Amino acid sequence: xxxxxxxxxxxxxxxxxxxxxxxxxxxxxxxxxxxxxxxxxxxxxxxxxxxxxxxxxxxxxxxxxxxxxxxxxxxxxxxxxxxxxxxxxxxxxxxxxxxxxxxxxxxxxxxxxxxxxxxxxxxxxxxxxxxxxxxxxxxxxxxxxxxxxxxxxxxxxxxxxxxxxxxxxxxxxxxxxxxxxxxxxxxxxxxxxxxxxxxxxxxxxxxxxxxxxxxxxxxxxxxxxxxxxxxxxxxxxxxxxxxxxxxxxxxxxxxxxxxxxxxxxxxxxxxxxxxxxxxxxxxxxxxxxxxxxxxxxxxxxxxxxxxxxxxxxxxxxxxxxxxxxxxxxxxxxxxxxxxxxxxxxxxxxxxxxxxxxxxxxxxxxxxxxxxxxxxxxxxxxxxxxxxxxxxxxxxxxxxxxxxxxxxxxxxxxxxxxxxxxx
Amino acid sequence: xxxxxxxxxxxxxxxxxxxxxxxxxxxxxxxxxxxxxxxxxxxxxxxxxxxxxxxxxxxxxxxxxxxxxxxxxxxxxxxxxxxxxxxxxxxxxxxxxxxxxxxxxxxxxxxxxxxxxxxxxxxxxxxxxxxxxxxxxxxxxxxxxxxxxxxxxxxxxxxxxxxxxxxxxxxxxxxxxxxxxxxxxxxxxxxxxxxxxxxxxxxxxxxxxxxxxxxxxxxxxxxxxxxxxxxxxxxxxxxxxxxxxxxxxxxxxxxxxxxxxxxxxxxxxxxxxxxxxxxxxxxxxxxxxxxxxxxxxxxxxxxxxxxxxxxxxxxxxxxxxxxxxxxxxxxxxxxxxxxxxxxxxxxxx
Numbered sequence: 001x002x003x004x005x006x007x008x009x010x011x012x013x014x015x016x017x018x019x020x021x022x023x024x025x026x027x028x029x030x031x032x033x034x035x036x037x038x039x040x041x042x043x044x045x046x047x048x049x050x051x052x053x054x055x056x057x058x059x060x061x062x063x064x065x066x067x068x069x070x071x072x073x074x075x076x077x078x079x080x081x082x083x084x085x086x087x088x089x090x091x092x093x094x095x096x097x098x099x100x101x102x103x104x105x106x107x108x109x110x111x112x113x114x115x116x117x118x119x120x121x122x123x124x125x126x127x128x129x130x131x132x133x134x135x136x137x138x139x140x141x142x143x144x145x146x147x148x149x150x151x152x153x154x155x156x157x158x159x160x161x162x163x164x165x166x167x168x169x170x171x172x173x174x175x176x177x178x179x180x181x182x183x184x185x186x187x188x189x190x191x192x193x194x195x196x197x198x199x200x201x202x203x204x205x206x207x208x209x210x211x212x213x214x215x216x217x218x219x220x221x222x223x224x225x226x227x228x229x230x231x232x233x234x235x236x237x238x239x240x241x242x243x244x245x246x247x248x249x250x251x252x253x254x255x256x257x258x259x260x261x262x263x264x265x266x267x268x269x270x271x272x273x274x275x276x277x278x279x280x281x282x283x284x285x286x287x288x289x290x291x292x293x294x295x296x297x298x299x300x301x302x303x304x305x306x307x308x309x310x311x312x313x314x315x316x317x318x319x320x321x322x323x324x325x326x327x328x329x330x331x332x333x334x335x336x337x338x339x340x341x342x343x344x345x346x347x348x349x350x351x352x353x354x355x356x357x358x359x360x361x362x363x364x365x366x367x368x369x370x371x372x373x374x375x376x377x378x379x380x381x382x383x384x385x386x387x388x389x390x391x392x393x394x395x396x397x398x399x400x401x402x403x404x405x406x407x408x409x410x411x412x413x414x415x416x417x418x419x420x421x422x
Numbered sequence: 423x424x425x426x427x428x429x430x431x432x433x434x435x436x437x438x439x440x441x442x443x444x445x446x447x448x449x450x451x452x453x454x455x456x457x458x459x460x461x462x463x464x465x466x467x468x469x470x471x472x473x474x475x476x477x478x479x480x481x482x483x484x485x486x487x488x489x490x491x492x493x494x495x496x497x498x499x500x501x502x503x504x505x506x507x508x509x510x511x512x513x514x515x516x517x518x519x520x521x522x523x524x525x526x527x528x529x530x531x532x533x534x535x536x537x538x539x540x541x542x543x544x545x546x547x548x549x550x551x552x553x554x555x556x557x558x559x560x561x562x563x564x565x566x567x568x569x570x571x572x573x574x575x576x577x578x579x580x581x582x583x584x585x586x587x588x589x590x591x592x593x594x595x596x597x598x599x600x601x602x603x604x605x606x607x608x609x610x611x612x613x614x615x616x617x618x619x620x621x622x623x624x625x626x627x628x629x630x631x632x633x634x635x636x637x638x639x640x641x642x643x644x645x646x647x648x649x650x651x652x653x654x655x656x657x658x659x660x661x662x663x664x665x666x667x668x669x670x671x672x673x674x675x676x677x678x679x680x681x682x683x684x685x686x687x688x689x690x691x692x693x694x695x696x697x698x699x700x701x702x703x704x705x706x707x708x709x710x711x712x713x714x715x716x717x718x719x720x721x722x723x724x725x726x727x728x729x730x731x732x733x734x735x736x737x738x739x740x741x742x743x744x745x746x747x748x749x750x751x752x753x754x755x756x757x758x759x760x761x762x763x764x765x766x767x768x769x770x771x
Contacts, residue, residue, distance in 0.1 A: 099739065111741065115471045151680060158542075158679045193464045193745075270499060273451070274479060359463045361470055361477035370449065370479040380482070383652050385460060385673045385746065390654070 051394050051401075058395025061183040061196055062138040062146040064109055064172060066091070070121060072129040080117045084109075092168055104164060110137035112197045137185070137196045138178070140388040142169060146178065149387065160387065186395065190361045191377065195388025198381070200396050202363045206276055206356070206371030207345060207403075209364060213280025214287055214344050219337050221284075222291030223326075226333075229292075230299045231307075231321050250289035257286045258350030266354065274355040277367040282350045287340035294336020298329040331418040338411040342404050348375040374400045447498040450478035450722055454488025454505030455602055456651065457534055457671060458708050461747050462505050462730075468741070469729040475722035478503075485602045492711065493518035502716040502723055506709045507534065507602040512771040525714035525767035529727070530758045531736055533748040535672035535697035535705040536607050537684040538594075539657075544664035545588055547685035551703060554687075555615025556583045557592045558646050560639035568619055575641045595649040595656045596669035606706040607669055608638040611687075614703060657682055672697060672705075673746025697748045705748065714767055724765075731762045 068087045075083070088105040095101045110116075113136045120134065121127050137143075141161040144150050146169065156163050172178040189199030225246075233239045261282035265271045271278040302325045310320035326333075351357060357376040364371035372380070378400065381393040452462060459482040470477025483491065485506040492504035493514060510528065518526055538554070540547055556562050557577055564570030566583065580587035597604040616637035617623045626633040640646050649656045653670040660668045661681045668682070672692060675684050684692035688703055696702040710730070717723045729735060735742050738749050750758065760766070 103739070107744075112471070154680050160677065160679070193460065193467050266499075273499070274481070355481050357481065359459070359466065359480040359482075361467055370451075382654065383456070383482075385653070385671075385677045387677055 051397050054391055055394030055396075055398045057147050057149075058391040058398075059183050059186065060180045061185070062143040063135045063179055063181045064138050064142075065133055065135050065177040065179075066109070067131065068117065068134050069131045070117075070127050070129060075121055075128040078118070080114045083117060084114055092171075095164075104162065105168075107139055108142055108165060108168060110139050110196045111194050112192070113137065135179075135181070140195045140386055141165070143196050144387050145169065146180065147391075149391075186392075190363045191359055191372070191380070192361065193359075193384075193386075195384070195386045195392055198389070198392055200374070200377060200399055202360055203372050203374045203377035203396070204399070206279075206360070206364050207373040209276035209367055209371065210280040210283060210351075210356075210373055211341055211344060213277055213367065214284040215337070215341060217281060218284035218287045218291055218340070222288050222337070223295050223333060225288075225292050226295035226299055227321060227326070230296050231317065231325070246289050246292050250293060253349075254286055254347055255349040255353070257282050258353030260285065261350060262353045272368050272370075274358050274360070274370040274372075275368045276364065276371050279351050279354050279356045279371075279373065280367075282354055283344040283347060286347065286350060287337075287344050290340035290343065291333075291336050294339070295329070295333045298332025298336070299325060301332065302328045328420055331415040334414045334418075335411045338407055338414070342407045342411075345373075345403060345407070346375055346400070348373070348379055351376060374403070448721055449476040450503065450720055450726055451501040452478050452480040452503045452505065452710075453483045453491045453501045454481075454503075454710070455485040455507040455708070456482040457485075457507040457602055458505035458531070458710065460673065460745055461531065461708070461742050462710065464742065464745055465730045465735055466726070468735075469722075469726050472729075473722070473725060475725060478722075478726060480505075489514045492713070493521055493523055495521045496523060496713070496715050498720070500713075502713055502720050503726075504711050506711065507706060508605065509707070509709060510711060510768070510771060515768065515771050523713055523715070525765075527712040527714055527727075527761065527765050528758075528768050529710050529712070529731065529762050530750060530754065531708050531710060531730065531747070532742065532750050533697055533700075533705045534708055534746075535692050535702055535748060536603060536610070536669060537672055537675045537692040537704075538611075538667055538669055538687065539660060539675055539682040539684045539692075540667050541660050541662075541664040542681055542683055546683065547587075547667065548689070549587070549685050550618075550688050551611055551615035552618045553580075553583050553587065553615070554611045555613075555618070555637075558594060558612055558640055559616065559636070560641045561636055563619060563621070569621055572636065575643070575645075578645075590665045592645040593647065593663070593666040594645065594669060595647050595659055595666055597651060597653075598648040601651055603669070603671060607704070608640065610704045610706065612640065613637040671746070672748070676746050694743075694748065698751075708747070712765070714765055717765060727762050727765075731759050 066084075066087050067090070068083060070083060074080075085102060085106065088108070089095065089097070089102075092105060095105055116136060117134070138146065141150065142165070145152070145161050145166070150159050150161060152159070152166055169178065185197055186199050188201055189197065190202030192198040229239065229243065261278065265278050265281050266273055271281070306324045306328065307317075307320040310324045311317065315323065348357065351373055356372055357379060358370065358372055359380070360370050360372050362369075374396065378393055378396045381389045381396060450466075452466070454462075459480060463480050466478040466480055469475065481501075485508055488501075488504035488506060489510065492501050494500050510526070515526065538547070538549065556566050556575075557580065559575060561572045562570075562575050562577070564573045566577070577583050577592060579589050579591050581589040583592075596607065622633070622636060625636065647666075649659065649668070653674040656668040656670050657674055657678045660666055667685065672694075675682060675692060676694075686692070690696050690702045692702055697705045712723065712727060732740075734740055736747070736749060736755065737743075740749070743749055749755070
């Protein structure tokens, strides 16, 4: 073909040059794309690596095996402090009975050990009067040292653990009385001011309760709004105004919703402060625009022939929408809802105003119990002076990321499963 | 069918809320200072585990925010106790009374030192309050001399402030103005240095506002860097930058002695004993305030107060000292211990 077109040599060369330049431009453009992706992936890897390298140790905890003599009289008198003290003194007979020495010995194990011993006996009263080996949590400095986070070569006054304690830890190690074990209390307890005892269950339950409220409130309202606006509402100034407002609401900073919630839900309606019900309501205000916008897009993507065919066969508008349009639009609607929930899960700012950034020890049992949420727990731990909270913070972030991953995975799965081809 | 299900869930939710709101509160609500938070939470946790009462809920709202919530009124919707890293102001007590909170019990729990620290690897700093004022104030006397007219702070390096100090740029990381630590630092350290100039102190008599602006005004040209409320972050940044100094609470120095060290101020190093004896100049009292009308209405308040004021907690060797609280001298402890036991309300401020 090309031979039949008369071309001069110079114009042929110019065309080739032009072609080369275009190809180069295309390669260059691809290179920019690859660079952009590598930068994004690089940031993600650095972020994940730093969180995981700090946080994985948060899932294990140093424990110490103590031989405890649960003397009948002491148990009955509730003198668990004395029971613990006696057991430690037997383990390290060389330590004197001075107050300072006793404190140093007690400092090897968690400050909550006394309560743990009591809870052990309460769970199984037959223990009273016997001698048992009990694994108890090590104190924060011992834990941090055993995990290699404290440099023993520093001068004594510069590290949070004394030479005497180091010698005792070495002795415990020789006897096989010290070990890293899976950190059960991290997943079974609420917050604590002792990093070794601090758990995330309270925050997980609090987040779950708040999200249930958010879903129950915002999903039906969001979907109904979208259905009405798309299928029923007349196109006039008022609906256009509403549309613009909904789109704007999606961009409002979340703290504004917090202030609104404080003024309306807490001060006017008198809902309880720091409770998942109030937090969830605020989060649902925040999630509503996301759900409405994505549901409307999903409904609009359903070909109008679906509804027209149903109406043509005698269905009412409502029947056409609910039987034919909504089921097809469901994957998009659900995806929007889950993405909105995932956003709500990561939100702290509005909950700060609702008093959900708080020290709550007991795991909440209902919608009106005081509770905190996962990101608020991360914030509180990051601000604590004790060393052990650094890894707890990172571990909590890993848990939060895990939940986000599961929710986004669920969104992808639902879309795949229910997506229909036409 | 689906709509019916949704409606049912709605109704169930509404009923649950109504039932919850009608319930009386059986848990103490505490708000207030983020500086007192680490101490109050330890007491609350031990109190909750060692008694049949629920563990109190503690929000860290800052001293000022806590006062606002505390003084908003009586009743289960309002907190029972507020923590503060400064004394309640007269205006705040008036607001409390205007809202029906007649009797407020004041309990001083101890002291907190504010330290100026730098990296372990950096040279030791020996500074005075006067150095801090000259390095950080917005305006200083010309030539750093008594009687000089006030000029915008020209000091770029510590050697500019005093030739005996190292020749490195002034770079101080500290809390933002919303923080109680910052208030105390301005008042105790910067104003303390300001007072060493008699000419500046004399302004206090003539024009209180102008005195405050001069003696508590921090420069805004980048030498003082607002590093946020998170003290752990400041510690991390100091470890990476040996030229910078940081301002934070004593407990963070205590926990991070392998990374940072405290500068001595006016010749006194920031040690536990020095803060306890008040020899260290930058320390402040910590308080909590109790609504007397809530005692015996919300269960456990009396017991929480006595747990906080037990020797086991706030004593010279109590568990709060392990967390960095500097205990009160014995006479003050006896006085506030009695106040706490008798629930003696504040007369006036």
